Amino acid sequence: MINQFMGWWARQLLSLLPDRMRGREADEGQGFLISLVSVPGATHDTVDVSPHTGSRHGAFERLLLDDSGLARLRALRARAPRAVVRLRLRAGSLLERDVVLPLAAERGLDQVLQYEMDRLTPFTAAETFWGWTVTRRDRAHARLHLRLTLGPRGAVAPIIDTLASAGARPALLEAPATPEGDRVRRIDLSSREGKGGARVTPALRAGIALCAVLLLALIGLPFLRQSIALGDVGARIAALRPTVAEAARLRRDIEAQAAGGSMLAAARQQVGDPLRAIAAVTNALPDDSWLTDLTLQQRKLRIDGESRTAVQLIARLAADPTIIDPAFAAPVTRDDSTHADLFSISADVAP
Template sequence: MRELLSAGMRPSEDRSDALIATLQPADASLSLSRRRRGRESPAGAFSIDPAGATALRRQLGPGRRAPRLLLRVPPALVLERPVTLPLATEGELDRVLAYELDRLSPFRAEEVFWTYAVEGRDTSAGQIRLRLALVPRQGLEAALGTLRAAGMPAAGLLAPRGSGGSWSFGLEAPGTAREPAGRRLALRLAVAGCAALALVAAALPFLRQQRALAAAEARIAASRPAVTEVEALRRRTAERAGGNDALSAEAARLGRPLEALAALTAILPDDTFLTALTLRQGVATLTGQSAGAARLIAALSADPSIRSAAFAAPVTRQEGGRGEVFTIRVDFGA
């Protein structure tokens, strides 16, 4: 009766009494143990070859009925992945997964032993969440052949589960267990109908997404002229900003004559006048006449816009006490 249940309805862990042959890939051997009431006891080890098959057959003994035997595979051979399907496929998960296996894994259905377990349902989103487990057939052919040659064909597979416990695999694909002959045709028609509904349900989100994408593309096309205009305005603004930055950099390098002239006009006293003024790269040279040239240095140095001020030549006094002739170097800085 257990074999008539779908894989998702079967217990994920088989604890029934049985012989268990554990595959040892490192030395190509099988470790045999006997499980009774959930406890295992060693029963020998055999090589995976004709000699091992003969030894297994001899241990069973002539005339004895072969016990139920399970092949346990190592964790390295087990592949697991989550799968989400439309909730409408819940009644035919075996068939749907068989059709979709080449999309969900690197293998075709006939290349692997596989099973699954239902992990949850989201009725609001119309989805069912599964955990799919796969074991490639290629890595087990030699071991299964040795067991068949010994007259002890494996009834199923055991494999460790990533979240704890173990997986139980049938050697036939899920959903292919024997059924009464009178139900096969009806079941096949039902499977075909469910598969068609599953395909429609799977394609519906993509159709909605395509419609939304088309609407978004239409809105983008309608807004493209405005975007082009904004980009052109940004380019012009950037070009103007670049020109202003260049002018500012050049003014900082060469000095700002109007600002320097305004500062000197405000600082120099009324009894002082200039006969020459030069400004190069922020440094001004003042030549003129004043009633007291020495006080000009203090007045110029007190202004925050002037970095330094000093005489560039000796001060000379004019005949008749008409003032002093000076040459001062003023550094306005950056």
């Protein structure tokens, strides 16, 4: 915790000094924008490399990330070795969600998000590149509102490693939120990957060390207490992890059972309930009637059989709410040998 604060405080002090006092070269304010592009049939990843200053971008050069392309990228990088490299992914590659946490969590936000990543998202912290931006501090309700941005590590890490082999490891990941590119989502890799930090010249080291001593004297004890409290919280979280995992497993089992019931209900809605249909037909037919065939398919019912009073069957079937729109599917014929009517009736079965 103290190391993080010291790094932040040093960057704030450095930002107040002119570039020449910080030992920055002229090319440091510039950088590379490396954009992934889709090229049908390409055997390697293809990127567009363009220098940029602020929001102005120069002409781009399209490179295939094979041996010759990496050699060209290495040559471009050699011209501005201290320039910031940004990797732009395809639209929609980075995801966002709004998160609300207790306001006290801001002091150890990285660790809290790392612990809670598998609860807040479908991924663990190790499976993603991620970053956050505070959008609002609700002090009245002690709530911290922030926007969490994340991208899949498995898909992006190989590209980052390939670029790193050419000396162009990205310090920023970015991707348009939509194909129209109306808004860009970003993840700062420098703070978590150990790249792109502020450069401290030897002339400033003594001053920074003196400031560090003074800061430690002023704020060391409160931060030490907070660090101990945070360690306590971490230990409690670790102790609760088995219980949380068991609760999550039970929740998944309950959801799976509920999903199974929903699928069964949907199937009955589509094809009908055969037992209910048979019961309705049995109750509607008189004792002097019998069936030779009964078919139920996609809620379409067809019954064939014999009855001494076939003309009355339509009314009896229609009286049951389960049977909808019963009608003769073929003319009623008379069997002189049995003195019975041969009938064929079709109807719909209520869902």
